[in-house]
Amino acid sequence: NVKNSILHFLHIDDYDKKTIMHILERAIEVKSLLKSGDRSFQPFKGKSMAMIFTKPSMRTRVSFETGFYLLGGHAIYLGPDDIQMGKREETRDISRVLSGYNDLIMGRVFAHQDILDLARFSSVPVINGLTDYNHPCQIMADALTIIEHGGKLEGVKVVYVGDGNNIVHSWLRLAAVVPIHFVCACPQGFEPDQSTVEAAKKAGVSTIEIVHDPKEAVVGANFVYSDVWASMGQKDEAELRMQKFQGFQVDEDLMALAGPQAYFMHCLPAERGVEVTDGVVEAPHSIVFPQAENRLNLKHLQPAENTLKHPGLRTLVCK
Numbered sequence: 001n002v003k004n005s006i007l008h009f010l011h012i013d014d015y016d017k018k019t020i021m022h023i024l025e026r027a028i029e030v031k032s033l034l035k036s037g038d039r040s041f042q043p044f045k046g047k048s049m050a051m052i053f054t055k056p057s058m059r060t061r062v063s064f065e066t067g068f069y070l071l072g073g074h075a076i077y078l079g080p081d082d083i084q085m086g087k088r089e090e091t092r093d094i095s096r097v098l099s100g101y102n103d104l105i106m107g108r109v110f111a112h113q114d115i116l117d118l119a120r121f122s123s124v125p126v127i128n129g130l131t132d133y134n135h136p137c138q139i140m141a142d143a144l145t146i147i148e149h150g151g152k153l154e155g156v157k158v159v160y161v162g163d164g165n166n167i168v169h170s171w172l173r174l175a176a177v178v179p180i181h182f183v184c185a186c187p188q189g190f191e192p193d194q195s196t197v198e199a200a201k202k203a204g205v206s207t208i209e210i211v212h213d214p215k216e217a218v219v220g221a222n223f224v225y226s227d228v229w230a231s232m233g234q235k236d237e238a239e240l241r242m243q244k245f246q247g248f249q250v251d252e253d254l255m256a257l258a259g260p261q262a263y264f265m266h267c268l269p270a271e272r273g274v275e276v277t278d279g280v281v282e283a284p285h286s287i288v289f290p291q292a293e294n295r296l297n298l299k300h301l302q303p304a305e306n307t308l309k310h311p312g313l314r315t316l317v318c319k
């Protein structure tokens with residue numbers, strides 16, 4: 001009883017450029033409405049969303065819960081002890097039961113296969129709230145922040161410095177549909193997934209570089225981006241990674257090499273003094289807090305059916 005025809009949000013490049021830009025434009029409109037205090041836009045009135053968290057979260061949990069409430073809906077938090085995905089119950093059973101109760105499912109999970117399985121067996125749309133592989137909602141919020149601070153998304157140079165992780169995979173998948181110049185400067189052995197890099201390059205939309213010299217990479221960047229060196233699930237590697245990532249801290253000298261136009265971004269949580277200095281996070285050109293706030297503003301996904309890359313998919317999300 002697999003439901004393949006539902007529109008999920010699992011990877012940015014499941015959608016075409018027109019849809020992505022449309023979502024971002026709607027985010028700007030809805031943000032302005034909510035900021036004005038207007039609460040008349042209630043697309044989720046009478047709807048509920050189950051949120052499965054097998055990992056910790058502040059931004060994702062609070063922005064989804066608050067955003068869904070502000071737009072009229074009710075969100076239910078299910079933590080690691082509530083569900084025990086794959087231990088107390090199989091993912092395919094969880095998916096079918098929750099989709100019988102709710103209009104949406106959001107999942108933050110370890111294995112990417114878990115979000116794919118949730119989607120495969122769900123009769124309602126599933127939203128990816130981060131996996132070991134990617135974090136599409138984060139990079140959509142980052143794209144919104146870039147538009148607000150740089151005036152446009154197309155053509156900007158984003159230089160990510162650090163581990164070739166889930167954040168990088170979502171940047172690459174955005175770069176597969178929207179033309180940007182994306183550079184990942186990472187230590188040898190910490191490159192992003194090769195097939196994701198190849199697919200993004202093959203799409204022929206953006207300039208994509210995977211390099212190992214952050215000093216060279218950041219020159220002329222519009223946005224310098226950092227993330228933790230040890231992601232959730234890798235914390236036991238933190239010490240080893242600390243050694244391997246020497247030279248990859250975003251500090252004042254690196255930002256000076258980037259140039260005065262460069263903004264600093266970080267998905268947060270940040271380990272100040274590790275991947276980024278306290279001074280860079282607190283500098284006037286740091287936009288990490290507007291970036292975090294924008295996690296709230298992508299809660300009304302409204303893709304139009306005729307702009308989907310996969311025409312078989314059916315729009316159910318947030319009509």
Ligand code: CP
Nearest residue numbers: 057058059060267268
């Ligand atoms: N950036 C982000 O996803 O933060 P949380 O882990 O706190 O949700």
Ligand code: NVA
Nearest residue numbers: 165227231232267268
């Ligand atoms: N790469 C980080 C992102 C946190 C939002 C992690 O997965 O822990």
